[in-house]
Amino acid sequence: xxxxxxxxxxxxxxxxxxxxxxxxxxxxxxxxxxxxxxxxxxxxxxxxxxxxxxxxxxxxxxxxxxxxxxxxxxxxxxxxxxxxxxxxxxxxxxxxxxxxxxxxxxxxxxxxxxxxxxxxxxxxxxxxxxxxxxxxxxxxxxxxx
Amino acid sequence: xxxxxxxxxxxxxxxxxxxxxxxxxxxxxxxxxxxxxxxxxxxxxxxxxxxxxxxxxxxxxxxxxxxxxxxxxxxxxxxxxxxxxxxxxxxxxxxxxxxxxxxxxxxxxxxxxxxxxxxxxxxxxxxxxxxxxxxxxxxxxxxxxxxxxxxxxxxxxxxxxxxxxxxxxxxxxxxxxxxxxxxxxxxxxxxxxxxxxxxxxxxxxxxxxxxxxxxxxxxxxxxxxxxxxxxxxxxxxxxxxxxxxxxxxxxxxxxxxxxxxxxxxxxxxxxxxxxxxxxxxxxxxxxxxxxxxxxxxxxxxxxxxxxxxxxxxxxxxxxxxxxxxxxxxxxxxxxxxxxxxxxxxxxxxxxxxxxxxxxxxxxxxxxxxxxxxxxxxxxxxxxxxxxxxxxxxxxxxxxxxxxxxxxxxxxxxxxxxxxxxxxxxxxxxxxxxxxxxxxxxxxxxxxxxxxxxxxxxxxxxxxxxxxxxxxxxxxxxxxxxxxxxxxxxxxxxxxxxxxxxxxxxxxxxxxx
Numbered sequence: 197x198x199x200x201x202x203x204x205x206x207x208x209x210x211x212x213x214x215x216x217x218x219x220x221x222x223x224x225x226x227x228x229x230x231x232x233x234x235x236x237x238x239x240x241x242x243x244x245x246x247x248x249x250x251x252x253x254x255x256x257x258x259x260x261x262x263x264x265x266x267x268x269x270x271x272x273x274x275x276x277x278x279x280x281x282x283x284x285x286x287x288x289x290x291x292x293x294x295x296x297x298x299x300x301x302x303x304x305x306x307x308x309x310x311x312x313x314x315x316x317x318x319x320x321x322x323x324x325x326x327x328x329x330x331x332x333x334x335x336x337x338x339x340x341x
Numbered sequence: 342x343x344x345x346x347x348x349x350x351x352x353x354x355x356x357x358x359x360x361x362x363x364x365x366x367x368x369x370x371x372x373x374x375x376x377x378x379x380x381x382x383x384x385x386x387x388x389x390x391x392x393x394x395x396x397x398x399x400x401x402x403x404x405x406x407x408x409x410x411x412x413x414x415x416x417x418x419x420x421x422x423x424x425x426x427x428x429x430x431x432x433x434x435x436x437x438x439x440x441x442x443x444x445x446x447x448x449x450x451x452x453x454x455x456x457x458x459x460x461x462x463x464x465x466x467x468x469x470x471x472x473x474x475x476x477x478x479x480x481x482x483x484x485x486x487x488x489x490x491x492x493x494x495x496x497x498x499x500x501x502x503x504x505x506x507x508x509x510x511x512x513x514x515x516x517x518x519x520x521x522x523x524x525x526x527x528x529x530x531x532x533x534x535x536x537x538x539x540x541x542x543x544x545x546x547x548x549x550x551x552x553x554x555x556x557x558x559x560x561x562x563x564x565x566x567x568x569x570x571x572x573x574x575x576x577x578x579x580x581x582x583x584x585x586x587x588x589x590x591x592x593x594x595x596x597x598x599x600x601x602x603x604x605x606x607x608x609x610x611x612x613x614x615x616x617x618x619x620x621x622x623x624x625x626x627x628x629x630x631x632x633x634x635x636x637x638x639x640x641x642x643x644x645x646x647x648x649x650x651x652x653x654x655x656x657x658x659x660x661x662x663x664x665x666x667x668x669x670x671x672x673x674x675x676x677x678x679x680x681x682x683x684x685x686x687x688x689x690x691x692x693x694x695x696x697x698x699x700x701x702x703x704x705x706x707x708x709x710x711x712x713x714x715x716x717x718x719x720x721x722x723x724x725x726x727x728x729x730x731x732x733x734x735x736x737x738x739x740x741x742x743x744x745x746x747x748x749x750x751x752x753x754x755x756x757x758x759x760x761x762x763x764x765x766x767x768x769x770x771x772x773x774x775x776x777x778x779x780x781x782x783x784x785x786x787x788x789x790x791x792x793x794x795x796x797x798x799x800x801x802x803x804x805x806x807x808x809x810x811x812x813x814x815x816x817x818x819x820x821x822x823x824x825x826x827x828x829x830x831x832x833x834x835x836x837x838x839x840x841x842x843x844x845x846x847x848x849x850x851x852x853x
Binding site for chain 2: 238242243245249251256258259260288289
């Protein structure tokens with residue numbers, strides 16, 4: 197029986213393959229399950245044109261379908277193939293805040309995140325997701341290089 | 342919104358764009374004046390014995406009736422509107438959909454602009470500081486009109502199989518009339534669409550392009566208007582036909598910040614003259630009832646204030662109902678609550694800021710002996726420093742404190758004009774597709790026509806054409822407000838049901 201749940205903040209960039217591998221390996225050792233989270237960055241306070249507003253509902257559907265088929269399902273298949281119990285979800289919002297919120301919802305005991313994006317200019321100015329998680333997470337957070 | 346016909350002093354204060362082809366202009370002017378002049382005169386006809394056009398009264402009376410019918414919803418529901426915009430009642434599972442804030446911001450980007458900057462100067466210049474009081478009163482009543490039309494816009498919107506969501510008066514007129522068993526819905530909707538298309542090409546396009554060029558040539562020096570027209574047309578074409586969202590996105594981001602910056606600079610000026618704010622409010626209140634020596638007195642102040650507000654925030658025109666209709670909500674009434682903030686921000690906040698700055702900076706000339714404003718009979722307005730009016734008066738008021746402000750104001754006006762054009766290209770397109778059906782080819786036809794009119798608008802001084810298109814915009818209000826009167830019981834039902842469920846706790850608050 198699964199005793200713990202590890203949350204994997206999955207962006208599906210190159211770094212995240214190693215995040216997934218590392219989380220799978222850790223879960224296997226402890227008998228934990230994985231909860232893969234893919235967050236589509238979104239703020240309700242951005243500005244849109246009238247045309248974008250008209251198309252937003254349809255685009256959201258497309259984005260969710262694409263993320264599910266191209267990112268989440270292949271990742272979950274990999275974890276399943278490794279024999280680790282897995283669950284996953286896609287949500288819209290602020291990445292670090294949502295990963296922490298979801299970790300609380302699923303009673304996660306550990307967060308795994310890749311180091312991706314930490315070197316970009318915007319990350320230096322506004323902070324990156326891994327650094328944000330390191331600051332606000334209520335459970336140990338593993339930043340996988 | 343900014344309209345040549347309604348702000349003659351404003352139009353006079355802005356240098357007309359140079360003519361590209363005198364002969365063609367004159368021919369078009371003559372044709373329009375001959376065939377449409379009677380209609381323009383009818384729409385803007387003043388009430389007997391006044392200079393107050395009946396169409397302004399139509400908008401104001403509508404606002405009063407909706408205010409009474411919904412029991413001062415703009416006061417009772419104001420706090421709830423803020424909660425909705427903050428997302429307190431938004432389901433987190435709906436993240437990624439259009440939020441209340443986004444719908445409001447998009448609608449505002451279509452209304453906030455030159456009218457808030459120049460129109461107020463015209464109202465204060467003619468009606469005196471007291472016009473501000475009546476402008477605010479009319480803006481407050483207009484909130485109820487927006488509440489009504491935007492609720493209906495969401496309730497009767499269309500959700501297409503490909504996920505697009507859109508609506509507007511043409512849809513609530515058709516569907517709402519059918520639901521209530523009322524005749525003539527289709528005809529009214531078609532009329533509304535015709536007025537919207539022509540209004541979009543004129544007030545929402547040509548006038549914007551014309552004034553954008555006037556501002557640019559004022560800063561850069563005189564040059565042919567068609568150059569501005571072609572440049573704006575190319576950028577607009579790239580956005581509305583080419584689908585280059587980055588340009589539109591940048592504009593949509595910059596314009597709200599321009600608005601915020603404008604209010605911030607106004608606040609700084611007011612804080613720098615904090616000892617005069619009490620005096621300025623005194624001028625506004627006294628002027629509202631006495632006129633402070635301005636010709637027309639109390640009536641003049643009232644007329645100018647009401648006219649300015651009625652024509653500034655588009656309450657009753659129907660355009661806001663198109664902009665607000667795609668929001669994600671299960672309760673149409675929530676968008677009505679959010680939309681009522683629009684006239685508040687547009688008219689009560691931004692217009693009042695402009696008026697206070699004009700009054701406090703002393704650009705209106707006062708007779709030192711009598712303490713009353715000096716009337717310039719020749720110009721038909723209060724004498725001002727440098728004898729400027731309209732946008733130039735606002736610019737002079739701000740420049741008396743910050744000398745760099747006029748250049749920034751010119752940039753702001755151009756961006757506001759572009760943003761308004763993008764919004765009205767969409768409103769016009771929605772009316773076009775209602776009449777001619779959906780389809781890429783049909784839509785391209787309208788978009789290309791829209792771009793061509795940008796060049797015409799900035800290159801020529803087509804007064805009668807613009808007058809006609811202004812008349813079309815206010816014709817939208819005739820059709821729309823008739824429909825609102827007939828459909829307001831539906832809004833009342835929605836409101837009663839929503840308030841009951843809100844009070845019982847059935848409608849869940851997610852945060853706050």
